[in-house]
Amino acid sequence: MIPREILQKIRRIQIRTSHQVDELLAGNWHSAFKGRGVEFEEVRPYQIGDDVRAIDWNVTARSDQPFVKLFREERELAVQLLVDLSGSQKLGTTTQTKRELVAELGALLSMSAIKNNDKVGLTLFSDGIEKSIPARKGSRHVLRLIRELLYCQPMGVGTDIRFALEHLNRVCKRRTVVFLISDFQDTQYERALKVAARKHDIIPVVITDPREHEMPNVGLVRLQDEETGEAITLDTASSQNRDHFANLYRRECDTRDHLFRRLRLMPIHLETGSDIVEPLHKYFHLRETRA
Structure with missing residues (x-):
């Protein structure tokens, strides 16, 4: 229930x-x-103006003339x-x-x-x-x-x-x-x-969450990692600690975003x-x- x-x-x-x-x-x-979900339908001879990226190189190699793949959009994603x-x-x-x-x-x-x-x-x-x-x-x-x-x-x-x-x-x-x-x-x-x-x-x-990239100045705090269970006591009044926290977060974000860019993910x-x-x-x- x-x-x-x-x-x-x-x-x-x-x-x-x-x-x-x-x-x-x-x-x-x-x-x-739209157009992201597509299914292969057939091939036909290449015509002037066709996108060269659609050329089916296997069929082209067998027939000695260029062929392109045709796709149809799926009705549902x-x-x-x-x-x-x-x-x-x-x-x-x-x-x-x-x-x-x-x-x-x-x-x-x-x-x-x-x-x-x-x-x-x-x-x-x-x-x-x-x-x-x-x-x-x-x-x-x-x-x-x-x-x-x-x-x-x-x-x-x-x-x-x-x-x-x-x-x-x-x-x-x-x-x-x-x-x-x-x-x-x-x-x-x-x-x-x-x-x-x-x-x-x-x-x-x-x-x-906002607190993941900016640590507030609230004095001594006890922090625990929800995933590992590890706990530490941290002096948030220290500007050095706050800067280190922010820099560490930025490096992790830069690494992640660089990976997305390399894989052409938005x-x-x-x-x-x-x-x-x-x-x-x-x-x-x-x-x-x-x-």
Whole structure:
């Protein structure tokens, strides 16, 4: 039996995101992803003006004349939410935790997909796969996804993005639009991300909290890592400590963003306590423009 407060949270998120979906959609979802899901249909002889990138080199080599591949757009997309539920998602120093932000984002993306007649699935992970729900349609299916985003109690506390991406490649056989939602406080997932990006349309969504990049001056504090359990006492009155904290965070962000650029991935950056619709608007518009 789901506790009443969880049901109330689900209902609040459903009501809030139903308005956001109408605001977000305004043509943005379809135009951003149109043509991303395509299936090979046939080949035909090359004609002047055809995109040379569409040349089928195998057929061309066999026939001694150039042929190009023709594709048809799929009527529906497969959308997968790959969501990090590790211990660090409990952090929240504004009006919401990172996990609450992720739940609202997941609801918004799910409802947007359903309104466009696309299927949406959900995979929750920590240092293992916590739950995997196949892509389906329908409002009842979306409510189940929201419930899992809010209510699922992960067995693990660590983060293993590599394992989650490898699981994605095993279970998703067709090309899928994948929202990889995490704070990316992990390493050694580069190769798995590279493989997944060749097969799927990967969209990294970076979730942060203001206190992760700026330490307040509040004197001595006791800090504990939610994923490792390690605890330290830190003097936040020290400007040297605050600067070191900020520099360490910047280096980690630079490493992550450099990886995204090398793999030609366009990330979305969201912060707790901030609006999520406007960054999505900008992102979808940018995708449409680049496409």
